[in-house]
Amino acid sequence: MFTSPRIPFRDGHSIPQLGYGVWQVEDEVAADVVGQAFEAGYRHVDTARGYGNEAGVGQALRSADLPRDEIFVTSKVPNQDQGYDATLASFDATMADLGLEELDLYLIHWPAPSAGMSVGTWKALIELQEQGRIRSIGTSNFRIEDLIKLESETGVVPVLNQVELHPYFTQPELRRFHSAKGIVTESWSPLGQSGGELEDPVITQIADAHGATPAQVMIAWNLALGNVVIPKSVTPERIVANFASLELRLTEDEVAQISDLHKGEDGRRGKHPAEFAGHQGA
Template sequence: MTESPLLTFHDGRTIPQLGYGVWQVEDEVAEKVVGEAFRAGYRHIDTARIYGNEEGVGRAIASSGLDRSELFITTKLWNADQGYESTLRAFDASMERLGLETLDLYLIHWLQPKQGKYVDTWKALIELQRRGRVKSIGVSNFTSGALDEIIAETGVVPVINQVETHPYFNQAELRAFEADKGILHQAWSPLGQGQGLLEDATLRAIADRRGATVAQVVIAWHLALGNVVIPKTVTAARIAENFGALDVVLEDEDIAAIDALDKGAAGRIGADPATADFA
């Protein structure tokens, strides 16, 4: 079976570059689709407290028959739980729902600049890592300025920043900043849902040339850029199809053509981390 490449964090640990995300997957469905993902070859699962499906993911892990050491599990701290002590409590609750003793990666889900708690929250993640509860720590939806701030305040660099990234919003500037800091870049909404990306003529032409689907081409582009990518679908055939992107080889001209699709800020689907303020 094909296996995902591993990328190395600056802390020396590794992460499967291609993972499976479960955003908007109901808890009772999560167990089934994560099981499908395991059967397709995925070993990296990305969930979050706010998704409401940590228990379902935990059940899938428990029933998978896979050794825990084979799996890479990520969850995220929700905005309402930011702050030092509340982060520690929220982590324990997530771990109970997941049924795990240790976590591979814990992320602050959003920057929440108006709350102003992200530095203390980051300090709590550092403490959780010090206690051995989580192996690696990172962030999601952080700006370059906020990354600089938490590093300056603590001396600890996040291993990864998970943000919206797809061909219409390719985050080139942020990716360059992160690379300079040794921070891996992870893409959410990697297939640009809701923007017609899968009907894009340029992508369709590349897919036809490479004997692949458009989704596979987009995932292969992320992989070629060095992004960690977590496509989400609840359809078994598409779960397997997305994993098949590992066998798609893009030429430099393909990558350049996809890079040229970037629309800058106009291509953004989700909220801007610099201003987002979610309860």
């Protein structure tokens, strides 16, 4: 069985580049599908308090016949738990459900700028890291201005920012900022949406040329860009096929062709970080 390469963090830790996401996976299903992902070779699982499935993920972690240091677990602070004290309490609940003593990566799920609590939340993450309860801390869905605010207020830069990123929405400006700051880019919704990139002629032609699926091509494209990527599926065959994307090598020209599919804001499929302040989201 092959394994995912790891991407180094600025803090000395590292993350498996290909992970398994569980957004919109029901709690009672999570234990089974995460277990299947482990069997397929994944060693990185991405969950969140807002997904409502941390208990199911925790069950899979306990059932897995794998050493703890081989599994990388990410979770996130939901918007309703932002703020210093609320974040500390939310983290305790997350750890109880996951059944862990230490979390590999903890993210602020959304910047929620209208609430104005991201800095207090970030200070709580810094405190938890200093206590040794979290190895690495980062953000999700943060814009450049949101990242600048965290650094200016605390002096601490996230090691990773998880954002919507797929061939129709490649986030070039944000990725350049990440690179300049030593922030790892992680892609959620890497397969776009049904009826979109999976059926785009550029993607399907490249897939045909390699004897691969369109999903594998989009995952391989993300990997070629150096992004961490967390595809999600509850179908056993696709869980295995997505992990096999690690074996697919695209040419530089193919990577460029896929990157040229970028549609700017017209390609965005999820909520806009400047506007979203609700309780759900990737």
